[in-house]
Amino acid sequence: MRRLFPIAVLAALAARPEARAVPSLVEEVSDGVYMVYDDTGRWGGVTMGRTHQNSPQYQAKKVLNLSDVPLAVWEATRAVRLSLYTGILDYSFHDNPPADGLDEAFEVVINGRVHRFADDCGIPPYLHSATPAMAWYDMAFPKAEFASGGNEVILRKAPDDENDDYLYVGIATGQSRGNSMVSFDGATWTAERLTRPGGSGEYMVRLYLITTDLSTAFSWRPAADRPLEEPDGLVLYAGARDVAAGPGGLPLPVGAQARVEWDAGAIDRLEPLTLAVEATAPFELAWLGEDGEPGDSVVVPAHHNEVPAGTLGAPHPTGIAITPRGPGWLSAPRASRQRATSAPCPRPSTSARPSLHQAASHPGRRRPAASASGRSSSRMRTCAAASGGARGWS
Secondary structure (H helix, E strand, O other): OOEEOOOOOOOOOOOOHHHHOOOOEEEEEEOOEEEEEOOOOOEOOOOOOEOOEOOOOOEEEEEOOOOOOOHHHHHHOOEEEEEEEEEEEEOHHHHOOOOOOOOOEEEEEEOOEEEEEEOOOOOOEOOOOOOOOOEEEEEEEOHHHOOOOOOEEEEEEOOOOOOOEEEEEEEEEOOOOOOEEEEOOOOOOEOOOOOOOOOOEEEOEEEEEEOOOOEEEEEEOOOOOOOEEOOOOOEEEEEEOOOOOEOOEEEEOOOOOEEEEEOHHHEOOOOOOEEEOOEOOOEEEEEEOOOOOEEEEEEEOOOOOEEOOOOOOOOOOOEEEEEEOOOEEEOOOEEEEEEOOOOOOOOOOOOOOOOOOOOOOOHHHOOEOOOOOOOEOOOOOOOOOOOOOOEOOO
Protein backbone atom coordinates (compact mmCIF):
# COMPACT_ATOMS: atom_id res chain seq x y z
CA MET A 1 0.00 0.00 0.00
CA ARG A 2 1.38 3.41 -0.99
CA ARG A 3 -0.52 6.59 -0.17
CA LEU A 4 0.66 9.99 -1.36
CA PHE A 5 -0.37 12.94 0.76
CA PRO A 6 -1.37 16.15 -1.03
CA ILE A 7 1.21 18.87 -0.67
CA ALA A 8 0.59 22.59 -0.67
CA VAL A 9 3.25 24.25 -2.83
CA LEU A 10 4.29 27.69 -1.66
CA ALA A 11 5.38 30.48 -3.97
CA ALA A 12 9.14 30.75 -4.28
CA LEU A 13 10.61 33.82 -2.68
CA ALA A 14 13.44 35.70 -4.29
CA ALA A 15 15.45 36.43 -1.14
CA ARG A 16 17.75 33.87 0.46
CA PRO A 17 17.84 30.31 -1.01
CA GLU A 18 16.47 28.99 2.31
CA ALA A 19 13.36 31.13 1.85
CA ARG A 20 12.44 29.19 -1.29
CA ALA A 21 11.98 25.93 0.65
CA VAL A 22 8.54 24.30 0.42
CA PRO A 23 6.98 21.50 2.46
CA SER A 24 8.60 18.22 1.50
CA LEU A 25 6.61 15.39 -0.03
CA VAL A 26 5.23 12.76 2.37
CA GLU A 27 4.49 9.19 1.29
CA GLU A 28 3.50 6.11 3.26
CA VAL A 29 5.80 3.50 1.69
CA SER A 30 4.61 0.60 3.84
CA ASP A 31 2.23 0.18 6.76
CA GLY A 32 3.43 2.55 9.49
CA VAL A 33 6.49 3.83 7.59
CA TYR A 34 6.46 7.32 6.03
CA MET A 35 9.08 8.77 3.71
CA VAL A 36 9.78 12.53 3.63
CA TYR A 37 11.61 13.54 0.46
CA ASP A 38 11.97 16.03 -2.41
CA ASP A 39 14.01 14.14 -5.01
CA THR A 40 12.58 12.20 -7.95
CA GLY A 41 14.89 9.23 -7.35
CA ARG A 42 16.48 9.74 -10.76
CA TRP A 43 20.21 9.84 -10.05
CA GLY A 44 22.13 12.16 -12.37
CA GLY A 45 25.32 10.10 -12.72
CA VAL A 46 28.94 10.52 -11.68
CA THR A 47 29.54 14.06 -12.94
CA MET A 48 26.39 16.14 -12.53
CA GLY A 49 24.68 13.75 -10.14
CA ARG A 50 26.82 13.96 -7.02
CA THR A 51 28.90 16.28 -4.89
CA HIS A 52 32.70 15.90 -4.80
CA GLN A 53 33.47 16.92 -1.19
CA ASN A 54 36.97 16.68 0.27
CA SER A 55 37.14 19.76 2.53
CA PRO A 56 34.95 21.24 5.30
CA GLN A 57 34.16 24.31 3.20
CA TYR A 58 32.31 22.29 0.53
CA GLN A 59 28.96 21.67 2.22
CA ALA A 60 25.69 20.15 0.99
CA LYS A 61 22.52 21.35 2.70
CA LYS A 62 19.23 19.50 2.53
CA VAL A 63 16.02 21.04 3.89
CA LEU A 64 13.47 18.46 5.00
CA ASN A 65 10.27 20.34 5.73
CA LEU A 66 7.84 18.17 7.70
CA SER A 67 5.00 20.70 7.71
CA ASP A 68 2.74 18.38 5.70
CA VAL A 69 3.35 15.33 7.89
CA PRO A 70 -0.01 14.68 9.61
CA LEU A 71 0.17 15.52 13.31
CA ALA A 72 -1.02 12.02 14.24
CA VAL A 73 1.86 10.51 12.22
CA TRP A 74 4.47 12.75 13.83
CA GLU A 75 3.17 12.03 17.33
CA ALA A 76 3.15 8.29 16.63
CA THR A 77 6.71 8.28 15.23
CA ARG A 78 8.90 6.08 17.41
CA ALA A 79 12.10 6.11 15.34
CA VAL A 80 13.60 8.05 12.44
CA ARG A 81 16.14 7.15 9.78
CA LEU A 82 18.12 9.64 7.72
CA SER A 83 18.79 8.04 4.34
CA LEU A 84 21.55 9.22 1.98
CA TYR A 85 22.29 8.11 -1.58
CA THR A 86 26.04 8.27 -1.18
CA GLY A 87 29.50 6.84 -1.64
CA ILE A 88 33.05 7.60 -0.49
CA LEU A 89 36.50 7.43 -2.11
CA ASP A 90 40.06 7.31 -0.82
CA TYR A 91 41.90 9.44 -3.41
CA SER A 92 45.26 9.40 -1.61
CA PHE A 93 46.68 7.12 -4.32
CA HIS A 94 46.47 10.20 -6.57
CA ASP A 95 46.71 13.22 -4.24
CA ASN A 96 49.05 11.93 -1.50
CA PRO A 97 50.62 8.62 -2.54
CA PRO A 98 51.00 5.98 -1.35
CA ALA A 99 47.35 5.11 -0.68
CA ASP A 100 46.47 5.30 3.02
CA GLY A 101 42.84 4.15 3.03
CA LEU A 102 39.76 5.87 4.41
CA ASP A 103 41.39 7.62 7.37
CA GLU A 104 39.40 10.86 7.67
CA ALA A 105 35.90 11.77 8.89
CA PHE A 106 32.70 13.45 7.78
CA GLU A 107 29.99 15.34 9.66
CA VAL A 108 26.21 15.29 9.63
CA VAL A 109 24.82 18.51 11.09
CA ILE A 110 21.13 18.28 12.05
CA ASN A 111 19.58 21.63 12.93
CA GLY A 112 22.94 22.83 14.22
CA ARG A 113 23.89 19.66 16.13
CA VAL A 114 27.12 18.15 14.79
CA HIS A 115 27.61 14.37 14.49
CA ARG A 116 31.01 13.10 13.33
CA PHE A 117 31.61 9.70 11.72
CA ALA A 118 34.75 7.95 10.46
CA ASP A 119 34.91 7.71 6.66
CA ASP A 120 35.23 3.92 6.96
CA CYS A 121 32.04 3.57 9.04
CA GLY A 122 30.25 1.60 6.33
CA ILE A 123 29.34 4.00 3.51
CA PRO A 124 29.78 2.18 0.17
CA PRO A 125 33.45 2.66 -0.78
CA TYR A 126 34.23 3.81 -4.32
CA LEU A 127 37.23 1.95 -5.75
CA HIS A 128 38.85 4.19 -8.34
CA SER A 129 39.22 1.32 -10.81
CA ALA A 130 35.60 0.14 -10.56
CA THR A 131 32.07 1.37 -11.23
CA PRO A 132 31.08 4.09 -8.71
CA ALA A 133 29.60 2.40 -5.64
CA MET A 134 26.75 4.80 -4.90
CA ALA A 135 24.02 3.28 -2.73
CA TRP A 136 21.44 4.14 -0.09
CA TYR A 137 22.95 4.39 3.38
CA ASP A 138 20.69 4.85 6.41
CA MET A 139 21.61 6.40 9.74
CA ALA A 140 19.65 6.40 12.99
CA PHE A 141 19.26 9.66 14.91
CA PRO A 142 17.02 10.62 17.85
CA LYS A 143 13.60 11.91 16.86
CA ALA A 144 14.17 14.82 19.28
CA GLU A 145 16.76 16.30 16.88
CA PHE A 146 14.10 16.88 14.23
CA ALA A 147 11.17 19.29 14.27
CA SER A 148 7.66 18.79 12.91
CA GLY A 149 8.31 21.80 10.64
CA GLY A 150 11.51 22.77 8.80
CA ASN A 151 14.80 20.91 9.32
CA GLU A 152 18.29 21.57 7.94
CA VAL A 153 20.72 18.72 7.36
CA ILE A 154 24.27 19.68 6.33
CA LEU A 155 26.76 17.10 5.04
CA ARG A 156 30.44 18.01 4.99
CA LYS A 157 33.94 16.62 5.52
CA ALA A 158 35.54 17.13 8.93
CA PRO A 159 38.75 19.20 9.13
CA ASP A 160 41.86 17.20 8.20
CA ASP A 161 45.45 17.90 7.18
CA GLU A 162 45.28 15.77 4.01
CA ASN A 163 41.73 16.06 2.59
CA ASP A 164 42.23 13.12 0.22
CA ASP A 165 39.00 11.24 1.05
CA TYR A 166 36.02 12.32 -1.06
CA LEU A 167 32.40 12.22 0.12
CA TYR A 168 29.75 11.93 -2.60
CA VAL A 169 26.09 12.87 -2.05
CA GLY A 170 23.75 11.88 -4.85
CA ILE A 171 21.74 14.45 -6.82
CA ALA A 172 18.47 13.72 -8.59
CA THR A 173 18.99 16.10 -11.49
CA GLY A 174 16.25 18.05 -13.21
CA GLN A 175 13.29 19.21 -11.14
CA SER A 176 14.16 21.33 -8.10
CA ARG A 177 11.80 22.11 -5.25
CA GLY A 178 14.23 24.61 -3.73
CA ASN A 179 15.08 22.39 -0.76
CA SER A 180 18.74 21.74 -1.61
CA MET A 181 21.66 24.18 -1.45
CA VAL A 182 25.44 24.08 -1.63
CA SER A 183 28.29 26.14 -0.27
CA PHE A 184 31.76 25.90 -1.77
CA ASP A 185 33.35 28.31 0.73
CA GLY A 186 31.46 27.37 3.91
CA ALA A 187 29.75 30.77 4.05
CA THR A 188 27.64 31.56 0.98
CA TRP A 189 24.87 29.29 -0.29
CA THR A 190 23.28 28.76 -3.69
CA ALA A 191 20.52 26.53 -5.06
CA GLU A 192 21.32 27.29 -8.72
CA ARG A 193 23.80 24.40 -8.88
CA LEU A 194 24.49 21.66 -6.33
CA THR A 195 27.96 20.51 -7.43
CA ARG A 196 30.97 22.22 -8.99
CA PRO A 197 30.34 20.90 -12.53
CA GLY A 198 26.88 22.47 -12.39
CA GLY A 199 24.36 19.74 -11.57
CA SER A 200 21.01 21.01 -10.25
CA GLY A 201 17.93 19.36 -8.79
CA GLU A 202 17.58 17.90 -5.29
CA TYR A 203 20.01 16.07 -3.04
CA MET A 204 19.00 12.46 -2.54
CA VAL A 205 18.56 12.77 1.21
CA ARG A 206 15.38 11.43 2.77
CA LEU A 207 13.86 10.96 6.21
CA TYR A 208 11.87 7.90 7.26
CA LEU A 209 9.35 8.12 10.09
CA ILE A 210 8.63 4.73 11.69
CA THR A 211 5.36 4.62 13.61
CA THR A 212 5.00 0.87 14.16
CA ASP A 213 6.89 -2.17 15.37
CA LEU A 214 8.66 -3.66 12.35
CA SER A 215 9.81 -6.82 14.10
CA THR A 216 9.52 -10.02 12.12
CA ALA A 217 10.70 -13.58 12.55
CA PHE A 218 11.24 -16.61 10.39
CA SER A 219 12.01 -20.16 11.52
CA TRP A 220 12.70 -23.49 9.84
CA ARG A 221 11.92 -26.83 11.45
CA PRO A 222 12.90 -29.55 8.98
CA ALA A 223 10.84 -32.28 10.68
CA ALA A 224 7.61 -30.25 10.88
CA ASP A 225 4.66 -30.64 8.51
CA ARG A 226 5.20 -26.99 7.53
CA PRO A 227 8.96 -26.66 7.92
CA LEU A 228 9.31 -23.00 6.96
CA GLU A 229 7.46 -20.26 8.82
CA GLU A 230 8.11 -16.78 7.40
CA PRO A 231 5.14 -14.40 7.49
CA ASP A 232 7.01 -11.66 5.61
CA GLY A 233 8.50 -13.83 2.85
CA LEU A 234 12.13 -12.92 3.63
CA VAL A 235 13.70 -16.36 3.19
CA LEU A 236 15.16 -17.09 -0.24
CA TYR A 237 16.47 -20.57 0.53
CA ALA A 238 16.69 -22.99 3.46
CA GLY A 239 18.29 -26.38 3.00
CA ALA A 240 21.32 -28.55 2.37
CA ARG A 241 22.49 -30.32 -0.77
CA ASP A 242 21.55 -33.99 -1.15
CA VAL A 243 20.16 -34.27 2.40
CA ALA A 244 16.50 -35.03 3.18
CA ALA A 245 14.77 -34.24 6.46
CA GLY A 246 13.79 -37.09 8.77
CA PRO A 247 11.64 -37.35 11.91
CA GLY A 248 14.43 -35.96 14.08
CA GLY A 249 15.24 -33.00 11.82
CA LEU A 250 17.87 -32.69 9.12
CA PRO A 251 20.64 -35.34 9.33
CA LEU A 252 23.97 -33.64 8.65
CA PRO A 253 27.06 -35.80 8.13
CA VAL A 254 30.50 -34.40 8.76
CA GLY A 255 31.41 -32.05 5.92
CA ALA A 256 27.81 -31.25 4.97
CA GLN A 257 26.54 -27.69 5.22
CA ALA A 258 23.05 -26.31 5.77
CA ARG A 259 22.28 -22.74 4.70
CA VAL A 260 19.53 -20.23 5.30
CA GLU A 261 19.57 -17.27 2.91
CA TRP A 262 17.35 -14.22 3.20
CA ASP A 263 16.62 -10.97 1.42
CA ALA A 264 19.25 -8.73 3.05
CA GLY A 265 17.67 -5.64 1.49
CA ALA A 266 14.52 -6.27 3.52
CA ILE A 267 16.38 -6.37 6.85
CA ASP A 268 17.08 -3.31 8.99
CA ARG A 269 20.84 -3.35 9.37
CA LEU A 270 20.70 -0.77 12.16
CA GLU A 271 18.81 -3.17 14.44
CA PRO A 272 20.30 -6.21 16.21
CA LEU A 273 19.66 -9.65 14.77
CA THR A 274 18.86 -12.49 17.17
CA LEU A 275 19.84 -15.96 16.02
CA ALA A 276 19.11 -19.37 17.59
CA VAL A 277 20.17 -22.82 16.39
CA GLU A 278 19.44 -26.28 17.82
CA ALA A 279 21.53 -29.31 16.82
CA THR A 280 22.58 -32.61 18.41
CA ALA A 281 26.29 -32.18 17.61
CA PRO A 282 28.72 -29.27 17.90
CA PHE A 283 28.74 -27.13 14.78
CA GLU A 284 30.42 -24.16 13.14
CA LEU A 285 28.24 -21.13 12.43
CA ALA A 286 29.13 -18.39 9.92
CA TRP A 287 27.37 -15.45 8.31
CA LEU A 288 27.02 -15.42 4.55
CA GLY A 289 28.44 -12.25 2.99
CA GLU A 290 26.93 -10.19 0.21
CA ASP A 291 28.66 -12.52 -2.26
CA GLY A 292 26.91 -15.54 -0.72
CA GLU A 293 30.15 -16.95 0.71
CA PRO A 294 30.57 -17.83 4.42
CA GLY A 295 32.91 -15.68 6.50
CA ASP A 296 34.77 -16.49 9.71
CA SER A 297 32.97 -19.00 11.91
CA VAL A 298 32.39 -19.64 15.59
CA VAL A 299 32.13 -23.06 17.18
CA VAL A 300 28.83 -23.67 18.97
CA PRO A 301 28.28 -26.63 21.35
CA ALA A 302 25.55 -29.19 20.77
CA HIS A 303 22.01 -28.30 21.83
CA HIS A 304 22.96 -24.64 22.21
CA ASN A 305 20.09 -22.27 21.53
CA GLU A 306 20.58 -18.51 21.31
CA VAL A 307 23.69 -17.05 19.72
CA PRO A 308 24.49 -13.64 21.31
CA ALA A 309 24.24 -10.60 19.07
CA GLY A 310 27.62 -9.54 17.73
CA THR A 311 29.19 -12.99 18.01
CA LEU A 312 29.57 -13.17 14.23
CA GLY A 313 31.33 -10.40 12.39
CA ALA A 314 29.53 -9.72 9.09
CA PRO A 315 27.91 -6.25 9.05
CA HIS A 316 25.43 -7.05 6.24
CA PRO A 317 24.71 -10.80 6.36
CA THR A 318 22.65 -12.45 3.64
CA GLY A 319 22.19 -15.66 5.59
CA ILE A 320 23.89 -18.28 7.76
CA ALA A 321 25.94 -21.41 7.10
CA ILE A 322 25.82 -24.32 9.57
CA THR A 323 28.54 -26.97 9.36
CA PRO A 324 28.55 -29.90 11.85
CA ARG A 325 31.76 -31.00 13.58
CA GLY A 326 30.33 -34.51 13.98
CA PRO A 327 27.32 -36.50 12.79
CA GLY A 328 24.11 -35.00 14.12
CA TRP A 329 20.66 -33.59 13.49
CA LEU A 330 19.80 -29.97 12.78
CA SER A 331 16.37 -29.33 14.28
CA ALA A 332 15.38 -25.66 14.50
CA PRO A 333 17.48 -22.68 13.38
CA ARG A 334 15.60 -19.39 13.73
CA ALA A 335 16.30 -15.65 13.87
CA SER A 336 14.59 -12.31 14.51
CA ARG A 337 15.19 -8.73 13.45
CA GLN A 338 13.35 -5.64 12.15
CA ARG A 339 11.91 -5.17 8.67
CA ALA A 340 13.25 -2.51 6.31
CA THR A 341 11.62 0.83 5.47
CA SER A 342 11.55 0.09 1.75
CA ALA A 343 12.14 2.93 -0.71
CA PRO A 344 12.25 3.03 -4.49
CA CYS A 345 15.67 2.37 -6.00
CA PRO A 346 17.13 5.36 -7.84
CA ARG A 347 16.91 5.22 -11.62
CA PRO A 348 20.26 6.42 -13.04
CA SER A 349 20.01 8.70 -16.04
CA THR A 350 23.46 7.62 -17.25
CA SER A 351 25.12 4.26 -17.85
CA ALA A 352 27.02 4.57 -14.54
CA ARG A 353 24.42 2.77 -12.44
CA PRO A 354 24.62 1.50 -8.85
CA SER A 355 25.46 -2.17 -8.47
CA LEU A 356 22.43 -4.45 -8.20
CA HIS A 357 23.16 -7.87 -6.66
CA GLN A 358 21.02 -10.88 -7.48
CA ALA A 359 20.30 -13.47 -4.83
CA ALA A 360 23.17 -15.91 -4.36
CA SER A 361 20.84 -18.94 -4.31
CA HIS A 362 18.00 -20.32 -6.38
CA PRO A 363 15.33 -21.57 -3.96
CA GLY A 364 13.68 -23.83 -6.52
CA ARG A 365 16.85 -25.84 -7.19
CA ARG A 366 17.55 -27.20 -3.72
CA ARG A 367 15.58 -28.95 -1.00
CA PRO A 368 14.66 -26.88 2.08
CA ALA A 369 16.73 -27.58 5.19
CA ALA A 370 17.03 -24.63 7.59
CA SER A 371 15.20 -21.68 9.10
CA ALA A 372 15.59 -18.23 10.60
CA SER A 373 13.59 -15.38 12.08
CA GLY A 374 14.26 -11.71 11.63
CA ARG A 375 13.30 -8.06 11.74
CA SER A 376 12.81 -6.31 8.46
CA SER A 377 14.46 -3.04 7.41
CA SER A 378 15.31 -0.80 4.46
CA ARG A 379 18.54 -0.40 2.54
CA MET A 380 20.25 0.36 5.80
CA ARG A 381 24.03 0.43 6.09
CA THR A 382 25.26 0.48 9.66
CA CYS A 383 28.31 2.28 11.02
CA ALA A 384 29.72 -1.01 12.31
CA ALA A 385 32.83 -2.69 10.96
CA ALA A 386 33.12 -6.46 10.70
CA SER A 387 35.36 -8.17 13.23
CA GLY A 388 37.30 -11.16 11.97
CA GLY A 389 38.88 -14.32 13.30
CA ALA A 390 37.49 -17.72 14.24
CA ARG A 391 36.47 -17.85 17.87
CA GLY A 392 35.45 -20.48 20.38
CA TRP A 393 32.23 -20.49 22.36
CA SER A 394 32.24 -19.49 26.02
